[in-house]
Amino acid sequence: MRSELLRKDIESKSIIKVGGAFDVMSAKLVEFHGYDAIWAGSFAISATRAVPDASILTMTEFFDVASHMAEACKIPVIADCDTGYGGPSNVSHLVKKYENAGIAAICIEDKIFPKQNSLLENGQNDLISEKEFVAKIIAAKEAKQDKNFMVIARIEALISGVGMDEALKRATAYENAGADAILIHSKQKTPEEVFEFTELWKGTSPIVVVPTTYDSVTIDELISHKIKIVIHANQTLRAAYASMSRVLKQMVNSNSLSEVEEEISSMDDIFELQEMYQIKDKEKHLEQELKKLGYIN
Amino acid sequence: MRSELLRKDIESKSIIKVGGAFDVMSAKLVEFHGYDAIWAGSFAISATRAVPDASILTMTEFFDVASHMAEACKIPVIADCDTGYGGPSNVSHLVKKYENAGIAAICIEDKIFPKQNSLLENGQNDLISEKEFVAKIIAAKEAKQDKNFMVIARIEALISGVGMDEALKRATAYENAGADAILIHSKQKTPEEVFEFTELWKGTSPIVVVPTTYDSVTIDELISHKIKIVIHANQTLRAAYASMSRVLKQMVNSNSLSEVEEEISSMDDIFELQEMYQIKDKEKHLEQELKKLGYIN
Amino acid sequence: MRSELLRKDIESKSIIKVGGAFDVMSAKLVEFHGYDAIWAGSFAISATRAVPDASILTMTEFFDVASHMAEACKIPVIADCDTGYGGPSNVSHLVKKYENAGIAAICIEDKIFPKQNSLLENGQNDLISEKEFVAKIIAAKEAKQDKNFMVIARIEALISGVGMDEALKRATAYENAGADAILIHSKQKTPEEVFEFTELWKGTSPIVVVPTTYDSVTIDELISHKIKIVIHANQTLRAAYASMSRVLKQMVNSNSLSEVEEEISSMDDIFELQEMYQIKDKEKHLEQELKKLGYIN
């Protein structure tokens, strides 16, 4: 069980590194390069569909991506479930689906549905009441059947500007309601407010951060400030975007494809990712089985 | 109608450049950088799911990707439909679906189902009989309702090693059966056999090529050899793969995310792709409409 | 265009009869028996998945059903879109999808998301503000590209108990905002309050009703009370449920299947529905085409 694996990693490692992915290929690369877990992020998945990160794609669409990752990868998948796509009944429904699909953890946040991306300038960041979000956490906790399945509560108080006290109060409330980890989100260029939170908070649940804006923070600083999980949420997507833009621009204007050769992987790299060669191995194995049964001489 | 747009481009341009894509983001980038059309390729789409390019994903799964592209992009989408996912009834069924979804063209190939990627060493490349493939082309032709919708017949005779005469014979047969264009595929390192084909063939349908292996061929050479459509099928995917690998390797081992800053696009690039700012514009517009109706002072 | 067909029917017929369906088979039967249009109802579709009619299924899941109906049927499909699955951006997104799929009309209602079925005893029936719902109607109106595509605004004021004046006020507000028809919903056992509404309302948009609870109302009464569209929303589902229950109970306890023969259709009926015989016809036609081309002697 990958949910168990995630729990064990949290206990045994100084920090858990989670790499962002948006399809199975990127998820396999996150796994291959040694990350502890995969973040199936809504922002990145929405981007691959070229729709705003604003609750436009449905739970079904996000779920399909996350469950395909869980089918194909061995490390835990943590699914970004935005606001939970509705009320407590929706959260209850999704927890069953995600757990059944072998996903190790979900993350829900305390903004109003439909939400907007937290890093968008002048974005809509209103919070739902603490009571309403606590109700969602209780629904999630009661819906899960595997005790190791994790429900991560993401606090948007610092994003929405209601302040540190509210963030701390909510963190405690969410932990009491049954959240298995607390994600404290920030859009500052530096980690100060996040570190202030981790200093002041008295809870014992693992703390999760997404340092997209305060990207110069070091792993050592995170560890020394009691942060247990760090998510590199969207750099994978942004690397793909940048290189595709560059290569497409070059190709469309060039006289020959060989000009981009240096910038692209080999066909063989892709065949390996797809396990094309394993299909050939399986064919050989099948032939031998058919020989044993006398169908081939 | 984008099928009409594709037809007009074929008439008016010396060569049509088609860029490979595997999700809506890559399709939008193909469009943005000036390609004439988008290739929704099975190899690349299979790779994003990390399954072999061997008829493992279903028509439904390939269709979903291609139709999402057609929803989001303005230039024509050409959908790679492998062998047609079965016999003439399946081809008939898929033509209706793809045409309804606003896709401009489909491409089917004359290999046995389930197929394997044509560039795989020692891959399975057996052909179905000319008669069987002609039956599929007739089924496709009769199923389409928009006369501009294109059925591209892809010839695998050179890939499978049955020779030039067979390739020429099939090209003529497929054109007679109603194919709107002929894709002649080759896995040679140089374009000689493709050029031999275009010299010898007496047909009048537009000829399509995919110079993945003979990538040093120039656009000028293609034009001077009567080739009308060139597909850059999988370089987009391979660019994404290469950059994601590089950035993930760096990130997982680095002390801080800022080390990869140079290699990734800005958040703003992605917001623009997603039309996040249009959502803000629409919100403002909506407010003004509500003001006019007296709901806001 | 089926949206045009629906508009013409509204102009030319004394009343439009809409039959409820939950999959393509039931939709085809609605069409076959002479209904003017098909109602793709959320309550019935949720029932076929055995989940509560409480915004549990996603837009994607409802959309798939409605778009399959539109693919297979010739008469207009009217899609029940509950509350619009979010705010104005979600409504805008769904209108594009539904219109592209050949669906003729959508219906959205002014309850809070997530909603509960309007006929459930003690169900949750809180309304969103008039302003918020007007914003959704404007978003829908601006997203549609086919002028005949209809946006039906469903008023839940009588269901939620806020009274006739509120219902009338909202009907006018929704019409002014651009709704193409007004659905006035009621859970009374008699049509009095609905008739009171139609008498008092000064608007000119077609009025739609769903007489599930006041099922003894006659077509003549509806016509004489200025009602233009009547939806038989869920009787199809309930007929299927009742007969399946009866037949399964009998079969599981019987000694032989022949005991239920009277209660079930023939295999042939189903083959016809599926157009199995057309596949045979097409095969014969294909053979003749292949003969003409010399592939068969």
Next chain:
Amino acid sequence: MRSELLRKDIESKSIIKVGGAFDVMSAKLVEFHGYDAIWAGSFAISATRAVPDASILTMTEFFDVASHMAEACKIPVIADCDTGYGGPSNVSHLVKKYENAGIAAICIEDKIFPKQNSLLENGQNDLISEKEFVAKIIAAKEAKQDKNFMVIARIEALISGVGMDEALKRATAYENAGADAILIHSKQKTPEEVFEFTELWKGTSPIVVVPTTYDSVTIDELISHKIKIVIHANQTLRAAYASMSRVLKQMVNSNSLSEVEEEISSMDDIFELQEMYQIKDKEKHLEQELKKLGYIN
């Protein structure tokens, strides 16, 4: 595990009754009325989409239906997987998907892909070679991870007219290759040829039958002829079809809906199926939890 449940039932019961279903509602009714397992049949599922039972729907579409049944029901689901949707690689891929989704068993048949319904007059019923089908069974056996997951091999030799000896030879070959049960199919009006098969066959695997055409055979006769599993494959669908036709015909012509009242279930029956009342119970429970935490007085 429901696969274990199915295995135990086979050991302990004189015969296993399997009820056909095509969506979750019909599957829940099969379960409610006391069947031992649910048959997710391709013919019935194709009918609900009004497409021919001729490999038109894809594995994805059939899988979605079967996996939704497995999510919602407690008894085992047996999924009809036609010919396996391709070759050994496709079978290997599907076994992983179906097993992961909690489906207890799959059934594959030895006809050529694309197939046609076995009961269609003059249908296409060509068999693939024994060797090719054995290869699929080996692929299935090696892909499964839960030893109780069952692979049922369906023999079409009697349907295709190649005779009893071929049927017997194949049954033994399939059992040797690893099939967990043998489905012997027949389109005769009487059970003679099926009984001849069960008398002559020397294998030890459970025998499965689908007495659609020889529907007067009794349960006692089946048991006394060593048949272990009987599938009532499509009567549920045909009951739904018959009653919907009848009720729609009546409704569209009647002056009032109350005329069909006798023929349809109550709204309450459907609410119970959907567990609408459990949502109300959960809401109450949630309120109490919120009270305990001090959010409600």
